[in-house]
């Protein structure tokens with residue numbers, strides 16, 4: 322077997338392409354390096370700040386990395402795939418014939434996602450990427466290299482275009498990557514919600530809670546506390562699920578929410594407020610130092626004041642990755658020491674800006 326042919330006969334892929342929010346490339350690079358190192362695969366990142374992606378070169382098999390590292394454990398990575406070396410300087414009159422040969426060596430897939438960096442420049446390339454991807458998928462299917470759209474396949478193919486001349490092609494395991502193009506969940510802003518922040522909580526539920534569990538975990542007249550609630554975008558989502566909400570904020574809540582009869586407004590400090598009895602949900606969107614928010618979230622968890630929580634950690638300008646790691650490690654350490662069973666996850670959601678969203682389930 323030649324040295325660059327992988328276990329299943331595929332060409333050994335040495336690159337992982339990781340997509341992230343523009344400006345978070347360093348966090349994305351630090352994260353993949355840490356995870357690869359944990360499975361004893363060395364590598365190094367290449368990226369430009371604000372490019373919206375990181376290319377990670379591994380000294381090993383990129384396909385192995387993206388199968389062994391759980392995609393859902395990554396915070397800053399929206400989407401990923403193992404890829405062939407960059408296609409640069411593609412001839413505009415016949416891009417397909419350059420792409421088709423190398424692509425035939427990839428694991429077999431039944432779909433091709435057209436993707437671009439989520440930046441102003443990147444989005445301009447999306448129509449081109451879409452057209453090229455559909456022409457490529459059609460030709461690959463005619464050649465028997467790609468399966469029909471509805472066929473079962475373990476892999477999906479990605480075409481990630483930087484321009485009409487420069488692009489990356491690769492594959493991701495369907496069960497260990499995002500099924501959404503560019504890993505972006507697009508949600509329609511509900512006109513009746515009092516603020517755009519509402520989309521952060523809705524996206525958080527989509528990411529952290531399987532749809533089949535929504536009615537059991539969110540519905541049925543549950544109780545909730547919303548810390549830093551005004552004007553009420555998150556409270557609106559809780560009310561929409563039928564919850565009875567205590568909204569804590571010194572600022573004013575939208576009248577429309579108060580009229581539902583499901584909301585009690587407490588003009589209090591989120592860092593001192595305690596519920597009279599445990600609630601099902603606590604959510605927190607207070608803008609404060611991550612360490613201070615983390616400490617208060619721990620108070621809630623250790624005192625058993627709620628069963629499930631979603632909270633945002635607003636990230637400082639510097640050492641963002643370190644700050645996130647410290648906060649999450651502290652929560653894990655304190656809960657383990659207290660003998661509390663929990664599940665903790667975190668994600669830099671599409672609707673998050675300089676912040677990440679955390680989800681903690683206490684059992």
Ligand SMILES: C[S@@+](CC[C@H](N)C(=O)[O-])C[C@H]1O[C@@H](n2cnc3c(N)ncnc32)[C@H](O)[C@@H]1O
Pocket residue numbers: 515516517518519548549550551552553554555556569570571572589590591592606607608609
């Ligand atoms: C980003 S806004 C929340 C937006 C809200 N989630 C929504 O969807 O409309 C942050 C809120 O936290 C509140 N806040 C900041 N510090 C607070 C504190 N110590 N106690 C209570 N509320 C606080 C602010 O008044 C502000 O309304």
